[in-house]
Amino acid sequence: MVTSGSSSESPRGAPSNIDAYALFEALTGHKIDRRYIPSRTMSEDYEVLGDDRDDRPLLGQEPSPDEPPKDVFIGAVNPYALVEAMIGHRLDRRSLSTARIIADVLQTDYEELFDLKHNSVLFAGLKLNEENREAEELNEKDIQILEERDLVTPDLSRVKKIDDLEKIGLKGVGDIRVKMARMQNGKLRLVLDGKSLGKTVGNHDVTQTINELVLPFRHGEEGGHWSPPNSSWRDMSEVIFRAFPRRSLMDGVPPFAVHGGGILSRHQLCEQYQHRFDDPTQGASSDSWLIAAIFSVFWANPAMINRSTRMISGPMDRGNNNGDDDDNNGGNDRRPTLSVRFHDKGGRNNADTDTVEVDYQVPVNNTTDMPIYARSSDGYETWPALYEKAFVKWMTRSEDKGRVDLTQAHSGDPIKAMAQINGREPRYYFTDRHSGAELVGLVRSCSVNKRTISPMAAWTHATGDMFRGSNLVANHAYSVLGWVSEGQEENQYIIIRNPWGVTEPRGLTSYPGLLDRVEPEFWPPAALLDRDGVFSVEVQAFKKYFACIGVAK
Structure with missing residues (x-):
């Protein structure tokens, strides 16, 4: 009989005790500080069980997966990495001033960068299907390479009256969209849509530099080796x-x-x-679907990654x-x-x-x-x-x-990509076909100790009013890392990671249902992560933002 504190022996007489620290390091591939003492006891992690009045699947059952989609065009360019590659300087990703730099370099107001309906350059090579709120792929002939003369704007110094705008090329002033109107000290300040006066980069129109950095089109160039600019x-x-x-x-x-x-x-x-x-972080490309998939497999089972x-x-x-x-x-x-x-x-x-x-x-x-x-x-x-x-x-x-x-x-497709990496089968769950309880139940069924052990990923709708100021990006892939509950059945969160590895500074983003700083005290597995880009989404908000969630198992 083995008593507490005694060392048991295997049948061959070898000690059977396992070094928990060494086992953890072998499974995760990370060194662990053996002097660290957890600040939480196991008893503090117990959750309060809910009642029987919910719409979850029967006990022990996962929701049935949906039919796999035919074509998936998920991908948003990492603006931080793209701007760094363009200007040759590193950005302070925690600074509020960085948003201004990104907006200036990419010629788009910061709040309009993250939704495909604004034709943002972050979605270069894609177009919006408004009916389905999905992205579709553009052909090479749909892409225009802008030259310097295309970006030149007229001299506005001589504009004194509204009528003068017509003279410099802003036709139909009375029908121009007003983006912002504000009264200040008896003066009406207007911000008008003036794209007819000068082109800016977007999903259809890109500079040669952006084309070589982001898009797969070489525009008739044959042979030779591809190399991005200034690299x-x-x-x-x-x-x-x-x-x-x-x-x-x-x-x-x-x-x-x-x-x-x-x-x-x-x-x-x-x-x-x-x-x-x-942790893998996306560079100056639009392959968020691939980087999210790689991280999801790595997070669920580090030993799967060579x-x-x-x-x-x-x-x-x-x-x-x-x-x-x-x-x-x-x-x-x-x-x-x-x-x-x-x-x-x-x-x-x-x-x-x-x-x-x-x-x-x-x-x-x-x-x-x-x-x-x-x-x-x-x-x-x-x-x-x-x-x-x-x-x-x-x-x-x-x-x-x-x-x-x-x-x-x-x-x-990030969900298929996970299966291409780990050899399992992709399963898709479209959020409009499943309740919030089903979605969080799916995550819980793929998790141990609130952390996924089967790789999971999700992607957002291609457009929606909620993407403005929310720290979430349209038509973008995210890794799903696990779940957490505050002890009340209705307050359950799904933990996700942006492959950009960036959490926007406070003051730029605020939206109900999102917690943008996930600390180990809130969710213990966060101790294993570089927590930039990791945040939690309340399950009903998750249904609103995300179009699909999936697992490769």
Whole structure:
């Protein structure tokens, strides 16, 4: 008989006690601070059970999945990464002034960026089907490349009367839409729609720079290698670990390293690095559907994701190295690659089940030294960028292990993508066909300790008045991470993550039903996350914002 506190023995006499810390690290791939003592006891996590008067499925049953959609065109460009790539400067994503910078660079009022009905450039290559509140794909012939002369506006300094607006080209002033009207000190201040006076970038009209960064159209260009503007194809290990001597990567952490403008000791660097996160974050592209899917699989089962590399022996073909430097390995002929297996699930953005291999070359901005597309939230891990590259190589059937045109993942289906990654089957649940209780019940049935153990994702409607000032984006994919209850059956929340990895500063957003800061005290699994971009949506608000939620299991 084994008593409390005694060590049990296996039949062969070996101790059967398991190191819980080591098991956690093996399952999640994250280091854990063994000095940490939880601030909550297990008893504090018990929830108050509701009564029998609800519309949930019968006990033990999940809601029946809906018929899979035929074509899904989900995708919104990450404006923060896009603007950083365009101007060559990093943005302070927690600053209110950043919203003004984004609006100026993208030539769109900030509050109109996140809804497809405003023809925002974040949805370049897509158009709105107003009847179904869904996005549809534009053809290459529908896209106009703007030149400098297209963006020039008339001289307004001589406008003295309303009639003068007609003279400079604003025809039909009496019928122009008034965006804002305000009285101040006896003066009427109007903001009018003046797009007829000068073009701005949008979903149909883009500059050459935006086209090369975001859209899959090369406009008749044949042959050659695709490269985004102001970028070079560089080895991720050289870019990310620039401050770390290559030899010391095998030994752990160097005795001293330059970091953030100062010198950190080995102890300080270890202490800082072990608390960082490698959550995949979307870059200057519209593949939110893919990044959300990758994160969802990673979150539900980190062991499903290959975050390792293996070395390929053989001579470096310097003549075919696209003119870039090698990885400065001192003549070593071994170079790292990542192998990933993806699964055939039919439809677009798909290929036969196969294992693909990619090298570490990714587009890096020449000014900021940051990857232009997918990266980890802490900036210290390579696998998110390589997974994005591997998936695009697989779905486009590219033979190139190096330069892959990442804009080809322009829009897609996040729920199917999860199944393409983990090999399971995608199940769809459209929110207008299920009650709020069914939706949160679905999340709960896929969760343990309020955290999903089967990957889940959801996407929003393509338009709606609620997207203004809500910290949510239309036609955008989100990872579903779990659920939480405040102890009352009617106050249940679904935890989601924006693949942009950004939570907008307070003062820009406010909407009922959303909690934009998810802390471990509210939802314990948040301790495993870089919490930027993670927030909770009350289940009835979730039904209003989101068109579909799904699982790959």
